[in-house]
Amino acid sequence: xxxxxxxxxxxxxYKGCLASLSAKELDTSTQALAxxxxxxxxxxxxxxxxxxGDIHEAEPDYYVHLNARILxxxxxxxxxxxxxxxxxxxxxxxQANFMLQGDSDLLARVNENLETVGVPAYSGKVxxxxxxxxxxxxxxxxxxxxxxxxxxxxxxxxxxxxxxxLRPSKIMGFEDPDxxxxxxxxxxxxxxxxxxxxxxIKCCGFPIxxxxxxxxxxxxxxxxxxxxEAGADVMVTPCPLCHLSLDAWQQKLEASTGxxxxxxxxxxxxxxxxxxxxEESELKFKRxxxxxxxxLERLEV
Amino acid sequence: xRVALKVWRYDSATGERALREYEIDAPEEATLLDCLDxxxxxxxxxxxxxxxxxxxxxxxxGMRMDGAAVLACKTRMYDIAQEGRVPVISAMGNLPIVKxxxxxxxxxxxxxxxxxxxxEPGYERPEDGREYRISQERMNVVHxxxxxxxxxxxxxxxxxxESDPEFLGPQALAKGMRFVGDPRDGATVERLERYNSEHxxxxxxxxxxxNERCPKGVDPRDAIAKLGAESIxxxxxxxxxxxxxxxxxxxxxxxGWLREEELIPKTQGYVSAIKQLKFGYSxxxxxxxxxxxxxxxxxxxxxxxxxxxxxxxxxxxxxLGHVQxxxxxxxxxxxxxxxSLEEIYARPGAAPRPWLPEVEExxxx
Numbered sequence: 001x002x003x004x005x006x007x008x009x010x011x012x013x014y015k016g017c018l019a020s021l022s023a024k025e026l027d028t029s030t031q032a033l034a035x036x037x038x039x040x041x042x043x044x045x046x047x048x049x050x051x052x053g054d055i056h057e058a059e060p061d062y063y064v065h066l067n068a069r070i071l072x073x074x075x076x077x078x079x080x081x082x083x084x085x086x087x088x089x090x091x092x093x094x095q096a097n098f099m100l101q102g103d104s105d106l107l108a109r110v111n112e113n114l115e116t117v118g119v120p121a122y123s124g125k126v127x128x129x130x131x132x133x134x135x136x137x138x139x140x141x142x143x144x145x146x147x148x149x150x151x152x153x154x155x156x157x158x159x160x161x162x163x164x165x166l167r168p169s170k171i172m173g174f175e176d177p178d179x180x181x182x183x184x185x186x187x188x189x190x191x192x193x194x195x196x197x198x199x200x201i202k203c204c205g206f207p208i209x210x211x212x213x214x215x216x217x218x219x220x221x222x223x224x225x226x227x228x229e230a231g232a233d234v235m236v237t238p239c240p241l242c243h244l245s246l247d248a249w250q251q252k253l254e255a256s257t258g259x260x261x262x263x264x265x266x267x268x269x270x271x272x273x274x275x276x277x278x279e280e281s282e283l284k285f286k287r288x289x290x291x292x293x294x295x296l297e298r299l300e301v
Numbered sequence: 302x303r304v305a306l307k308v309w310r311y312d313s314a315t316g317e318r319a320l321r322e323y324e325i326d327a328p329e330e331a332t333l334l335d336c337l338d339x340x341x342x343x344x345x346x347x348x349x350x351x352x353x354x355x356x357x358x359x360x361x362x363g364m365r366m367d368g369a370a371v372l373a374c375k376t377r378m379y380d381i382a383q384e385g386r387v388p389v390i391s392a393m394g395n396l397p398i399v400k401x402x403x404x405x406x407x408x409x410x411x412x413x414x415x416x417x418x419x420x421e422p423g424y425e426r427p428e429d430g431r432e433y434r435i436s437q438e439r440m441n442v443v444h445x446x447x448x449x450x451x452x453x454x455x456x457x458x459x460x461x462x463e464s465d466p467e468f469l470g471p472q473a474l475a476k477g478m479r480f481v482g483d484p485r486d487g488a489t490v491e492r493l494e495r496y497n498s499e500h501x502x503x504x505x506x507x508x509x510x511x512n513e514r515c516p517k518g519v520d521p522r523d524a525i526a527k528l529g530a531e532s533i534x535x536x537x538x539x540x541x542x543x544x545x546x547x548x549x550x551x552x553x554x555x556x557g558w559l560r561e562e563e564l565i566p567k568t569q570g571y572v573s574a575i576k577q578l579k580f581g582y583s584x585x586x587x588x589x590x591x592x593x594x595x596x597x598x599x600x601x602x603x604x605x606x607x608x609x610x611x612x613x614x615x616x617x618x619x620x621l622g623h624v625q626x627x628x629x630x631x632x633x634x635x636x637x638x639x640x641s642l643e644e645i646y647a648r649p650g651a652a653p654r655p656w657l658p659e660v661e662e663x664x665x666x
Contacts, residue, residue: 017559021597022589046601048557053507054549057529060622062612066553066605091509095630102629113615117607163460167509168520170633177513178369198368203460203508210568211503211541218464219506248584287587 006038006139011083012074012126013041014093017049018240019085025284026240029269030085030131032282036147037135037272042077044070050092052241053164053207067096068110072122082128085269087239088207091164093128094171100124130165132238132268133174136182144189148275151191153299157271158195158227158235158263159183162242163203177201183236186268190275197226204237206245213252220245221253224261233295234264236271243267248289264292274299302329302382304336308348309391311398321345322387327378333390334362334373337402350402357516360452364402365391370454372516393457395466408466409453412473416496420480423487439484442624446479446524448517455511455521467500471511471521474502478524481531482620493532502528503542518634523627527620534619541568554609557599562590 019027034041047070049055056063070093074082084090100107101124111121134140166177175182180201184194200223205216224246227235237243247265254261266274270283274296285292305324311317325339334352341348353359355374362373366388381388396404427433455471462468469477477496480486496502502525511521533543545568552560565581566574584590599605617625646654 017561020558021561022584024588046599046604048599048602048605049549049553049559051549051553052559053526054546055553057526058533058543058546058550059609059612059618060526060530060620061615061617061625062550062553062609062622064622064626065608065612069604069608095626098633099626099629102632103626106625106629113608113611116611117604118601119604119608163508163510168512168522171630178367203506205460205464205506207507208461208504208542210565211545212465212506215461215465215468215504216506219460244589248589251583252580287589289583289587289589 008035008038008040009081009134009139010040010042010077010079011081011129011134012077012079013043014047014050014070014074014082014084014089015043016084016086016089016240017052018244023240023243023267023287025287026085026243026267026269028282028284029267029273029278032278033147033269033273033276036143036276037140038143039083039134039140041083042079044073044077046073050089052088053092056092056095063092064096064099064106065110065113067093068100068122069114069119071097071100071126071128072114072120075122075126076120080125080127081134082126083131083134084128085131085238085267086241087130087162087164088241090128090130091171097124097126097128098171130174130238132165132182132186135272136185141185141189144186144272148190148272150275150277150299152187152271152275153191155192155296155299156195156231156233157187157192158197158223158230158232159187159200160204160223160227160235160237160242160246160265161201162237162239163201165238166201183238183268186272187236190272192271192275195227195230195232197223197230199223199226204239204242204245205249206241209245209249216245217249217253217256220249221257224250224253224263228261228263232263233298234266234271234292236266236268238268240267250290262290264288264290264295266292302327302331302379304331304378304382305387306336306340307387307389308340308401309389310348310401311392313397313399320389327382329379331378332374333364333366333371333376333378336378337373337390348402349400358450360450363393363452363454363457365393365457370394370457370514372452372454375516393453395456395459395462395470396453404453406453409451409456409472412469413451413476415469416473416477417480417488417492418476420483420486421488421491422485433485435484441627442620443479443482445519445627446475446482449475449479449519450517452516454514454516455519458510458514460508460510461504461506464506465500465504468504469496469498469501471505471525474505474528475519475521475524478527478620481528489531490535490537493528493535493537496528497532497537497540497543501540502532503540503545518631523623527623530622531619544568550609554606555602556596557602557605558597560594560596562594 051063135144169177187194205219209216304327323340351361353361357375392398505525548567
């Protein structure tokens with residue numbers, strides 16, 4: 001492993017709801033991996049849910065304020081970057097950030113309201129970046145290559161981006177939303193074999209899985225079937241909502257189609273974590289519905 | 302320049318499908334539509350596609366290039382030809398193909414008509430008998446939705462419609478918002494009731510393909526969010542999607558974090574949620590949900606609660622809350638930067654600044 005002199009990059013770490021609760025394994029693996037990829041995570045305490053697109057839809061003005069409050073507390077840590085580990089958090093926070101940055105009247109009004117309730121004002125200067133972006137390029141990527149010393153030994157990995165880290169590209173802006181490369185680059189750097197299939201940039205159905213389950217299942221089946229046809233051993237996603245949909249609802253797909261899938265779904269930090277030699281206590285694969293361990297055990301040989 | 306294209310040909314009479322490759326000479330400024338015209342005029346007269354205005358306003362020439370819906374007349378081929386790429390051209394998605402690149406737009410227009418795409422009078426007429434005047438501020442609410450040219454690129458890519466073909470879809474719903482947001486319309490509640498149907502607003506899966514593909518900046522997903530906000534503002538919230546959305550608001554102001562375990566019963570109702578017990582048990586076994594949901598409370602959540610109260614008092618409920626951010630987001634779409642024209646033209650490799658007689662004197666050389 002390289003012993004680089006460069007200090008860790010301090011980022012304000014916004015977990016979001018899922019990594020705090022149903023996807024705790026995402027939090028523990030991210031925290032364990034962070035120093036190895038050059039990140040010092042400054043955990044935010046006084047923050048809430050970003051609204052997940054639902055508050056954006058139901059009460060858009062409250063949505064802007066809630067997200068401004070998160071950004072304000074991120075700024076108060078002295079970090080320039082607010083790091084997310086969820087597509088939906090990324091879109092909600094980036095969108096609110098651009099609204100505030102591009103409209104000084106709105107920023108002034110929101111700040112007045114924040115100050116009324118005792119929240120520090122927000123200058124508009126924080127940048128919201130997903131963990132994926134931090135390790136797909138620059139210093140993070142260089143460190144990742146060193147950290148992934150155990151490698152994935154040709155494991156066939158299906159990258160699944162999901163929607164809200166690619167689109168709308170004017171808000172996300174990291175990579176071509178139709179020809180993304182970041183997950184593939186990370187998979188290859190970890191010694192895996194990135195497989196290609198058309199649905200990797202499509203929707204997992206999660207936002208409507210509670211209200212329109214049948215429609216959502218019609219979406220989530222596409223990446224699972226296509227990835228398996230292309231020979232995937234596992235799938236990796238940067239979003240815990242996609243993860244929940246693909247992992248937990250897979251049993252419902254099996255029940256409704258009569259097919260057997262059993263495709264393990266890994267969080268991004270877990271996939272890199274396997275290559276970096278993290279322990280089960282950090283990866284927490286036992287929390288998955290489809291257990292990834294049988295597919296990964298073959299790597300030990 | 303030499304342009305090579307692969308075109309998916311389709312004959313609905315025989316059901317025959319074939320990928321044909323064409324190589325043509327085209328002027329450097331040629332669009333995809335110009336290239337198809339050259340193919341049809343000089344190489345293969347049997348190729349079928351729609352076109353009319355050739356200037357991005359009639360909305361006829363929607364098709365897919367390498368799987369992504371585009372207006373053929375808005376797509377320049379220069380860079381692709383330089384790279385030596387051979388793009389694959391095919392018909393739009395989510396609509397039946399009639400021939401080659403021509404799709405049957407009837408299902409599209411049926412959904413369009415289902416929105417009542419006209420103003421329902423019902424407003425008070427000005428007493429002096431003059432025309433009804435509307436402030437710019439009120440029209441800003443439907444500005445983006447009014448830009449729609451009915452090309453169908455958003456519908457082509459809609460992930461929810463692929464799964465539920467009856468979904469009203471991004472174009473129709475954006476059109477619906479154009480009338481819901483219009484202060485002259487007298488049928489707001491009736492419209493929202495209609496758009497809240499099983500295949501309406503809450504079918505949208507938020508894949509954002511519509512915003513990505515729209516060639517006119519309508520941002521149909523944002524229009525759907527406005528309809529959701531207007532529905533909830535007016536108490537039209539019986540749909541499970543609306544209940545789902547409201548639960549996030551309730552969670553944010555009570556515990557700060559989403560009260561995940563209660564989400565399904567709050568969305569579907571406690572009686573229907575019983576059907577999910579077995580599924581819930583399978584999640585509980587892996588610690589995904591807890592048998593007894595002890596609220597996970599964020600620090601200083603009282604701030605989030607007071608903020609909610611404060612914001613509601615300021616009365617920007619409904620679509621207005623979305624509209625206030627549009628101007629800022631539009632700056633992103635148009636690539637606005639905080640640079641003066643002088644700075645932009647001084648960038649390395651920038652095009653020379655055009656000479657405008659009223660602004661400056663003619664360059665000496």
